Amino acid sequence: MNIKSLLLGSAAALAVVSGAQAADAIVAAQPEPLEYVRICDAYGAGYFFIPGTETCLKVGGMVRTEGKWFNAYAPDTHFGTLWHTRAQLSIDTASDTEYGPLKTNTLMRWDWQDGGSTSTKMVAAYISLGGFTVGKLDSQYNSYIGYAGNVINDDVVNDGPYELNQITYNYDAGNGFTAVISVEDSNSGTGATGVNGEDSSNHYAPDVVAGAGYKAGNFGFKVVGGYDSIVEEGAVKARVDADFGVFKAFLMGGWNTNGDKLNKYANANGSGAASGIGWGDWAAWGGVTVPINAKLQANAQVAYTDSKIFAATANLRWNPVKNLLVQPEVSYTNWDSINQDQWAGILRFQRSF
Numbered sequence: 001m002n003i004k005s006l007l008l009g010s011a012a013a014l015a016v017v018s019g020a021q022a023a024d025a026i027v028a029a030q031p032e033p034l035e036y037v038r039i040c041d042a043y044g045a046g047y048f049f050i051p052g053t054e055t056c057l058k059v060g061g062m063v064r065t066e067g068k069w070f071n072a073y074a075p076d077t078h079f080g081t082l083w084h085t086r087a088q089l090s091i092d093t094a095s096d097t098e099y100g101p102l103k104t105n106t107l108m109r110w111d112w113q114d115g116g117s118t119s120t121k122m123v124a125a126y127i128s129l130g131g132f133t134v135g136k137l138d139s140q141y142n143s144y145i146g147y148a149g150n151v152i153n154d155d156v157v158n159d160g161p162y163e164l165n166q167i168t169y170n171y172d173a174g175n176g177f178t179a180v181i182s183v184e185d186s187n188s189g190t191g192a193t194g195v196n197g198e199d200s201s202n203h204y205a206p207d208v209v210a211g212a213g214y215k216a217g218n219f220g221f222k223v224v225g226g227y228d229s230i231v232e233e234g235a236v237k238a239r240v241d242a243d244f245g246v247f248k249a250f251l252m253g254g255w256n257t258n259g260d261k262l263n264k265y266a267n268a269n270g271s272g273a274a275s276g277i278g279w280g281d282w283a284a285w286g287g288v289t290v291p292i293n294a295k296l297q298a299n300a301q302v303a304y305t306d307s308k309i310f311a312a313t314a315n316l317r318w319n320p321v322k323n324l325l326v327q328p329e330v331s332y333t334n335w336d337s338i339n340q341d342q343w344a345g346i347l348r349f350q351r352s353f
Contacts, residue, residue, distance in 0.1 A: 040056035046059075053095075055094070061087070063087050065350075066083070069081055069344060069346075072331035072342060073269055075333070077272050084112075086112075089107070089108050090107050092105050104128075107123040108120070122136070132167070133169075136164065137166065140166070141226040144222070145223075149287035149301030152313070152315065153344070155269055156269060157279070157303035157304070157309055158267045160237070160267075161264050164185040166183065166185065168183075178215075179212040181210050183207070186200065186206050186228075189201060195267055207264060209224065218242060220241040221238070221239070222238070231261060236255050239252040247291075248288065253285075254279065254282060259279065259306060280305055287300060287301035295320065307337060314329070315327055324351050325351075328345070
């Protein structure tokens with residue numbers, strides 16, 4: 001073998017080794033297997049597993065726009081047409097634990113109306129586990145017993161407080177019997193006042209709400225009471241619900257422990273000339289829901305108080321397609337004690353998701 005052949009053979013061998021090493025250097029790593037979103041149906045429709053976790057997530061909300069004509073809560077407010085638009089986002093989480101589902105709910109809202117700027121509000125943010133709920137949501141005085149009808153202007157006659165911080169325990173026996181006990185924010189802190197203007201800046205005792213109910217078949221009964229620790233008075237509401245098939249109805253009555261004084265649970269909702277007019281000793285609400293067909297239902301509510309406030313509201317709820325609502329509503333309020341009345345109307349469009 002001569003020198004030339006030896007050099008060519010060595011070069012060829014080096015080229016083969018170098019090529020093999022180069023090929024090894026550019027081999028791409030195998031991709032990680034994709035984890036597709038999994039449906040989580042243990043907590044109801046709309047939940048899915050957050051990838052890589054055992055926590056389920058649901059995102060929902062709505063967009064609403066509506067025109068308002070006059071004000072059912074104020075006899076001397078004639079603003080003509082007012083247009084109001086709202087966007088709302090709800091985020092729910094849930095996961096299984098040895099004590100039952102661990103859940104959270106966060107509800108954010110953005111509002112804009114003619115001549116104003118956008119306002120942002122945290123409507124609810126709470127945690128629940130094993131029957132206990134802590135955080136911000138509507139008072140159990142309202143949410144446990146049920147709101148005053150399937151109408152927009154359901155609280156022209158005030159039926160109690162809404163958004164506040166609370167620690168609540170809900171009990172469900174599984175046989176139709178339920179109960180609730182809740183300690184709730186009494187509005188203390190610098191500059192805080194009670195519903196009659198009481199100084200509550202150094203008041204730290206919570207309000208208390210308790211209730212019980214029973215449901216059998218198409219009929220249900222609930223009673224709930226609330227104690228305003230600032231005013232040192234309260235109110236009790238009792239309610240009967242019935243489903244007759246062709247229509248649903250409810251009747252609710254409230255009693256104020258001191259009709260000469262407002263408290264958080266028997267408060268006044270009027271404004272303008274009607275400001276400060278509460279229940280007196282008692283209040284009553286009643287309402288019906290009549291399904292006309294699969295896409296249309298009619299609703300009505302009436303309310304009356306010992307202080308001679310009369311309120312009546314009726315609407316139609318039309319769902320032309322799934323998750324789209326068109327709702328015209330008309331209200332009439334009469335405040336006999338000040339010899340004033342008011343007609344008002346709303347036309348609402350809402351897309352939920």
